[in-house]
Amino acid sequence: MSPLLEATRLSIAFGGLRAVQDFNLALEAGDLQGLIGPNGAGKTTVFNLLTGVYRPDAGEIRLAGQRLDGLRPFQIARAGLARTFQASRLLANLSVADNVRIGAQLRSRPSLAGTMWRTRRHRDAERDIEARTQRLLATFGLAERADELARHLPYGDQRRLEMARALATQPRVLLLDEPAAGMNPQEKLALRELVQRIRREFGVTILLIEHDMSVVMSICETVTVLDYGVTIARGTPRQVQGDPRVIEAYLGVAAPPGGPPGDA
Amino acid sequence: MSAAASSSRAADGGWVPALRSGAPVLVAVGLGLLMHFAVQPAVGAFKARVLIDIGINIILAVSLTLVNGFTGQFSIGHAGFMALGGYAAGALSYYGSIRLFGSAAFNGGVVSWTASQGTFGGPWVGGGDVLFVAACLTGGLVAAGAGYLVGLPSLRLRGDYLAIVTLGFGEIVRVVLQSTPAQLSQAADVAAAPWPLLTLKLGGALGFIGLPFYTTLFWVYLVVGLTLAVAIRLKRSSYGRAFLAIREDEVAAEALGVHTTRYKVRAFVLAAFLAGVAGALYAHLIGSINAGELGFQKSFEVVIMVVLGGMGSVSGSTLAAIVLTLLPELLRSVTGTINTHLPREYELPDLRMIIYSLALILMMILRPQGFCGLREIWDWRIGRRRRPT
Numbered sequence: 001m002s003p004l005l006e007a008t009r010l011s012i013a014f015g016g017l018r019a020v021q022d023f024n025l026a027l028e029a030g031d032l033q034g035l036i037g038p039n040g041a042g043k044t045t046v047f048n049l050l051t052g053v054y055r056p057d058a059g060e061i062r063l064a065g066q067r068l069d070g071l072r073p074f075q076i077a078r079a080g081l082a083r084t085f086q087a088s089r090l091l092a093n094l095s096v097a098d099n100v101r102i103g104a105q106l107r108s109r110p111s112l113a114g115t116m117w118r119t120r121r122h123r124d125a126e127r128d129i130e131a132r133t134q135r136l137l138a139t140f141g142l143a144e145r146a147d148e149l150a151r152h153l154p155y156g157d158q159r160r161l162e163m164a165r166a167l168a169t170q171p172r173v174l175l176l177d178e179p180a181a182g183m184n185p186q187e188k189l190a191l192r193e194l195v196q197r198i199r200r201e202f203g204v205t206i207l208l209i210e211h212d213m214s215v216v217m218s219i220c221e222t223v224t225v226l227d228y229g230v231t232i233a234r235g236t237p238r239q240v241q242g243d244p245r246v247i248e249a250y251l252g253v254a255a256p257p258g259g260p261p262g263d264a
Numbered sequence: 265m266s267a268a269a270s271s272s273r274a275a276d277g278g279w280v281p282a283l284r285s286g287a288p289v290l291v292a293v294g295l296g297l298l299m300h301f302a303v304q305p306a307v308g309a310f311k312a313r314v315l316i317d318i319g320i321n322i323i324l325a326v327s328l329t330l331v332n333g334f335t336g337q338f339s340i341g342h343a344g345f346m347a348l349g350g351y352a353a354g355a356l357s358y359y360g361s362i363r364l365f366g367s368a369a370f371n372g373g374v375v376s377w378t379a380s381q382g383t384f385g386g387p388w389v390g391g392g393d394v395l396f397v398a399a400c401l402t403g404g405l406v407a408a409g410a411g412y413l414v415g416l417p418s419l420r421l422r423g424d425y426l427a428i429v430t431l432g433f434g435e436i437v438r439v440v441l442q443s444t445p446a447q448l449s450q451a452a453d454v455a456a457a458p459w460p461l462l463t464l465k466l467g468g469a470l471g472f473i474g475l476p477f478y479t480t481l482f483w484v485y486l487v488v489g490l491t492l493a494v495a496i497r498l499k500r501s502s503y504g505r506a507f508l509a510i511r512e513d514e515v516a517a518e519a520l521g522v523h524t525t526r527y528k529v530r531a532f533v534l535a536a537f538l539a540g541v542a543g544a545l546y547a548h549l550i551g552s553i554n555a556g557e558l559g560f561q562k563s564f565e566v567v568i569m570v571v572l573g574g575m576g577s578v579s580g581s582t583l584a585a586i587v588l589t590l591l592p593e594l595l596r597s598v599t600g601t602i603n604t605h606l607p608r609e610y611e612l613p614d615l616r617m618i619i620y621s622l623a624l625i626l627m628m629i630l631r632p633q634g635f636c637g638l639r640e641i642w643d644w645r646i647g648r649r650r651r652p653t
Contacts, residue, residue, distance in 0.1 A: 073515075102506070118497070
């Protein structure tokens with residue numbers, strides 16, 4: 001059986017800079033994989049390739065057999081691949097609930113006439129969006145802040161809102177771009193539990209980019225390491241941790257095997 | 265009340281939801297009738313005319329809110345759509361009247377009759393009313409077609425670049441309309457000319473004149489009511505939320521499955537349609553239309569209303585349209601009153617445009633988000649923190 005999300009030999013160059021070269025990925029349904037690498041290694045570029053922000057120069061992306069490469073981001077979202085962003089990209093001046101509703105309305109195709117006349121189909125669709133929105137807000141502990149503007153949320157809530165919003169699109173695969181960035185140790189612990197809970201409750205397959213090794217090493221089953229756009233290692237957290245090439249990429253010198261790569 | 269609510273749930277698809285769906289139409293018709301039959305006789309011709317100007321400006325400001333406010337695209341060519349709508353509607357009503365009724369004279373019913381023109385002796389509804397409504401819709405559709413064409417570059421451009429394209433569009437429309445051949449006024453000539461040719465004979469630099477007067481408080485406030493209903497229903501629906509998402513963050517909206525290019529074009533088309541109808545109303549109010557008056561200055565007037573009201577606030581831009589239409593009139597009468605008490609050599613010059621500009625500058629310094637920001641007036645009454653959508 002072919003994997004749920006499969007990327008083969010993805011490459012992209014910006015001018016003379018080969019940002020990602022021959023990147024391969026295979027996510028089986030239910031996987032929780034990590035993508036790590038030093039700053040500028042091309043991790044976010046991989047996400048941008050997978051979600052259609054960039055068009056790959058070469059290579060293929062398939063989600064459950066369907067070709068995604070060449071599609072526009074909204075088409076990829078509709079195909080079932082959702083993401084969060086490294087720097088928060090919340091709809092800052094909309095309410096928390098509206099941020100989730102935007103995701104939740106992905107599969108309803110509202111017509112102008114239906115919206116104007118509030119047809120039965122329109123009302124049913126809106127009711128369904130509302131119900132799913134409220135459920136997600138409750139799941140993420142955001143129900144009490146539903147009517148606040150997204151930009152008024154504390155940082156940690158903003159990160160959770162981004163995840164709630166992405167999940168509202170009912171994705172099969174969720175890409176998380178540095179979910180732990182800027183979090184303190186307690187928040188990171190809570191995040192680890194949240195990611196695992198998301199996987200369990202929403203049955204979603206997850207690929208996450210993370211700088212924080214404690215998070216990656218504790219929850220990911222498979223880790224891919226990128227450096228200068230090239231995949232330098234892949235394996236379980238333990239295997240990767242011991243890989244001399246990984247250590248070299250992070251520390252710049254060959255270190256004796258066994259030590260963990262530094263917290264970047 | 266609760267009985268009515270529960271029966272509506274039981275009989276979903278019956279007359280209660282239909283009534284609720286159509287309520288804005290009834291309200292709009294009611295508003296139009298009220299303005300026409302109750303307000304107009306009470307306030308007199310001058311104030312009725314100011315109320316009509318306010319109404320047309322509300323339609324323009326609220327429609328531009330869909331593009332500049334909701335979708336966050338900066339269009340400064342709204343008067344171009346208005347001009348297109350006005351000319352298209354004028355062509356249909358003028359040449360249509362001549363062909364159908366033999367002359368471009370008024371041939372409507374009581375709702376199209378302005379009281380100041382004398383007592384009305386015609387029917388409730390005349391053939392001219394039908395032609396006028398068709399003309400307004402045609403004006404809207406022609407403008408909407410142009411909105412589609414202007415919306416297309418908005419797929420690639422944003423911010424200042426798009427603003428320049430829309431500005432250019434407005435000017436092109438003005439110049440093209442001012443270069444049209446002279447209009448035909450003899451019934452025999454009109455009858456002989458084919459329709460495609462008639463749609464080109466729009467009077468050129470002299471303006472398109474002799475249009476029948478159909479625009480009354482009824483028609484204007486009917487359209488005001490419908491425009492407000494469209495904008496508010498949009499804002500509270502998935503459809504409108506997609507507009508707002510694009511304004512907030514296009515990349516995020518796209519990642520959440522919003523077909524951003526399609527929605528941007530839709531916003532332009534919808535706004536252009538309404539502006540076209542406003543242009544049609546304007547043309548049949550004045551009895552003529554001249555593209556020279558609908559250049560970028562008019563576009564900026566509308567942009568100012570939207571900015572002042574709050575980008576994305578329907579009630580805010582409505583309020584701004586009212587205030588900014590009234591302000592020059594009020595200032596005019598204030599200056600006039602002061603001058604009657606001053607000796608001739610100390611009379612104030614006409615300061616209203618200076619005060620008007622000063623008011624705008626102060627507003628932008630003191631409250632850059634406009635009257636309402638993104639919110640609506642009624643959001644405050646419900647509570648500061650609640651934002652229904």
